Amino acid sequence: MEAGVACKLNYPTWIESERFGRNSTGSLRFGRIAKEEHKARLVVLPHFPVLTSSNRFRSVSFEISCSSSKNFSASTIETGSVHAPYDEALVLKNKSLEVEPYLNGHSIYLVGLMGSGKTTVGKILSNVLSYSFCDSDALIKQEVNGMSVAEIFKLHGERFFRKKETEVLQRLSSKKQLVVSTGGGAVVCDVNWDYMQKKGIVVWLDVPLEALAQRIAAVGFKTSVLPFGTEG
Numbered sequence: 001m002e003a004g005v006a007c008k009l010n011y012p013t014w015i016e017s018e019r020f021g022r023n024s025t026g027s028l029r030f031g032r033i034a035k036e037e038h039k040a041r042l043v044v045l046p047h048f049p050v051l052t053s054s055n056r057f058r059s060v061s062f063e064i065s066c067s068s069s070k071n072f073s074a075s076t077i078e079t080g081s082v083h084a085p086y087d088e089a090l091v092l093k094n095k096s097l098e099v100e101p102y103l104n105g106h107s108i109y110l111v112g113l114m115g116s117g118k119t120t121v122g123k124i125l126s127n128v129l130s131y132s133f134c135d136s137d138a139l140i141k142q143e144v145n146g147m148s149v150a151e152i153f154k155l156h157g158e159r160f161f162r163k164k165e166t167e168v169l170q171r172l173s174s175k176k177q178l179v180v181s182t183g184g185g186a187v188v189c190d191v192n193w194d195y196m197q198k199k200g201i202v203v204w205l206d207v208p209l210e211a212l213a214q215r216i217a218a219v220g221f222k223t224s225v226l227p228f229g230t231e232g
C-alpha cells in the first residue's frame with residue numbers, strides 16, 4: 001500500500017495551552033486515498049510544548065502513522081520534530097506549501113466539532129493552495145432562501161438538514177481543488193465519508209474540548225446552535 005506520502009501538517013493549539021494548562025497537544029488526522037481500491041489513512045499527531053513568552057521558536061515533535069483501512073491498526077511510519085516559527089498561520093501556510101505537491105489536486109475536507117477551526121483553517125489553506133473555499137453549511141443555507149441553520153433545524157428538523165448536507169457533499173465530491181469546511185455533524189453519516197473520500201482527503205481538526213468550549217462561548221451559541229435531540 002502506498003504510504004510514501006507522509007504529509008506533515010502541524011495545527012498548533014498553543015493558544016489554548018496558554019490558557020488551559022500545560023498538557024494541550026494539537027493533533028491533525030487525515031486520510032489519503034492510496035489507490036482506488038484501497039483507502040489509506042495517515043494520522044499526523046504533532047505534540048506542541050507550551051508557549052513560553054521567552055522563546056520565538058520551539059521544537060514541535062510529530063508522529064505519522066499509516067493504516068490501509070479503517071480497521072487495521074496504524075503503524076508508525078515516521079516520527080520527528082520541526083522547529084516551528086511562532087506564528088500559527090505561518091506554520092500552517094508553510095506546511096500547506098510542503099504538502100501541496102502531494103495533493104494532486106485532491107480536495108481537502110475539514111471535519112471536527114463546532115469551533116474546531118474548520119472555517120478559520122479552511123480559509124488559510126484555500127488561500128495558500130489557491131483552492132476554492134466552500135462552507136457546506138453556507139451552501140445548505142443558500143438552498144433554503146438563506147435560512148439559518150438553527151431555523152432549518154426548527155422549521156424542517158435535523159433529518160431534513162442532514163439530507164441537504166449529504167446532497168451538498170455529493171455535489172462537491174465530483175470537484176477537485178476545494179477546501180471544504182464541513183458542519184460539525186457531517187461525520188455522523190457514513191455516506192458523507194464516501195463522498196468526501198471519493199476525490200478528497202479528510203482532515204480532522206482534533207482540538208481539546210476545553211479549548212472548544214472557550215471558543216464557542218466566546219462566539220456564542222447563536223452562530224450555530226444545534227437543538228440536540230430534534231428529529232426532522
Ligand SMILES: Nc1ncnc2c1ncn2[C@@H]1O[C@H](COP(=O)(O)OP(=O)(O)O)[C@@H](O)[C@H]1O
Nearest residue numbers: 015113114115116117118119120121181215219
Ligand atoms: N487555532 C485557533 N486558536 C484559537 N482560536 C481559534 C483557532 N481556530 C479558530 N479559532 C476561533 O474559534 C472560533 C471558531 O472557529 P471556526 O473556524 O468558526 O470553527 P468551525 O468552523 O470549526 O466551527 C472562532 O472565533 C475562531 O476565531
Ligand SMILES: O=C(O)C1=C[C@@H](OP(=O)(O)O)[C@@H](O)[C@H](O)C1
Nearest residue numbers: 113114149183184185224225226
Ligand atoms: O455539530 C453539528 O451537528 C452541527 C454543527 C454546525 O456546524 P459547525 O461545526 O460549522 O458549527 C452546523 O452544521 C449545525 O449546527 C450542525
